[in-house]
Amino acid sequence: MSARAPAVSYDARNTLGHRLRILAGIFVSIVFLFPIYWMVLTSFKQQVDIFTNPPTFFFEPTLATYKEYMRRADIVRRIVNTIIVAAGSGLLSIVVGTMAGYALARIRLRGAGTIGLIILLSRGVPPIALAVPMFLVARKLGLTDKHITLILAYSTFLIPYVMWLMRGFFLALPKELEESAMIDGCSRYGAFFKIILPISLPGLLSTLIFSMILAWEELLFALVLTNRYASTIPVAIAGIAGDTVNGANWGALTAVGTITVVPVVIFALLVQKWLIKGLADGATKG
């Protein structure tokens, strides 16, 4: 992707316009990154440094908020829960969704087009329309506050997502690949596992990571389907942010916010090349 020069910037390299464009690009990036910088910075402040006017940029950093809040709000258990749910739903969805994406892209099936369209449309289903019945059924079956419930609930939006991205990915592969494999005596599954999956690995990986991130961030289902044992970090953040009784607890908010964001950002930056390519391909070729 970076090998090709963008067609739009055909204008001469060193014109004033080009320089302005670079400067504007840098400026916009700073504007977009500042809020995160400010959150991370605030999380290392003491209470007296948070509530100041003018705001403080230089101060003695402290881990006090982290230590205090970790203990009080059960953050460690929430982190473990969030990891279990994100990994579980991500893996389930990537397996199931990739197979379906392959079927829609490559296998002739009567009615599959309709099914594909329905599943695509399901991306527009407002989660609240699912949250109400899921809560009632889970309560009846004694399945609230369990990891598996959340994992299955998340698969309702992750499977269609994976399916759609991977379908686009498979459509871009040359058809001869599995045809020749199947002529050589491979079964359809053999061709899928031995030929198709290995070349799709970058797309597969970026889709998996992005699915896990989506699950990691999810709030509504976690709010509705868990209360104590399987509760996740976003629920804790919503609790802190919505706590109007004790006023704004910005220390806690920024500390837990940083804990939530930093691992995901590191992960995303590590695989950013694949991530960008996978997402962009999925979006433009879908």
Next chain:
Amino acid sequence: MMKSVPPAKTDVSRSRWRDQVGDLFERWSFLMPSILVLTVMLAYPIFYTIEISFASFDIATFGAGEWIGWANYEEVIGDYRFWDSLQVTLIYLVIALPLQVTLGFGIAFLINAEWWGRSALRALFIIPMVVAPVVAGGMWRMILDPLWGIMNYWMGLAGISSLDWFGDPKLAMAAIIIIDTWRWTPFIVLIATAALLALPKDVFEAAKIDGANWWSTLWSVAVPLLVPIIAATFVIRWLGAVKMFDIVLAATYGGPGKATNIINLFIYEEAFRSLRFAESAAMAVIVLVLTMVLTGIFLRGSRKLEELF
């Protein structure tokens, strides 16, 4: 699998039949797991919501009680709060979507200027995209705080008197749209970047040789080429925007008053705070139908645009 077994001594037609069934089974087996999970977790809950929406809610069994026809719908449609909330949602969508798509493509143009820092900028730009929306809401609430927030401090430096971001209904909606735009524009930038890079270079060369200026090149060459992608991006963003919940919950909780009480938050409150499950189900069904119809229209519209250009 079955094809590789030679049908040596068995009845030929029977084995062919078995081959066909086996083949059909194998084909569908790729799709079956998804269909299974989505039927249980997606289709069934939707049907259950529809069932509850036509019934009275029985608190004792915590399920659908007796069938009461359209009564829940009548009640919901007569409820001004429902309409207010729909209106709030509409305002948010009408402002946020075009804003984000335009900004996204504009910024993609800026950060793809050729220089040595380009790939770094592109990588940094995905960071806001992976910030949990609930964190984004909380974090911006701090930034926009009327007393201690850094935004009002900066605006004070620029000579603008401090704004009560979360006290004024219009400003609160503006705040929600700002936060949402901050969170989602990078996603559009990413798609737009791919689209810009895929533009055919020779067309631009030709335009340049023909003496087209910058503006007419943009307007009559680049934009028509980009229209299908812009339409597709709009649809993708729409599918996300109708789920708007986390940011509002963390930043304003629908306030001040009901000024930012987006429909998803309203239904959530009605169901899980007021325990009015039957009415909530009716509202959810209405919203579901509205969303589906609009999504269908947008999908068709974007196909049409693709054919036109």
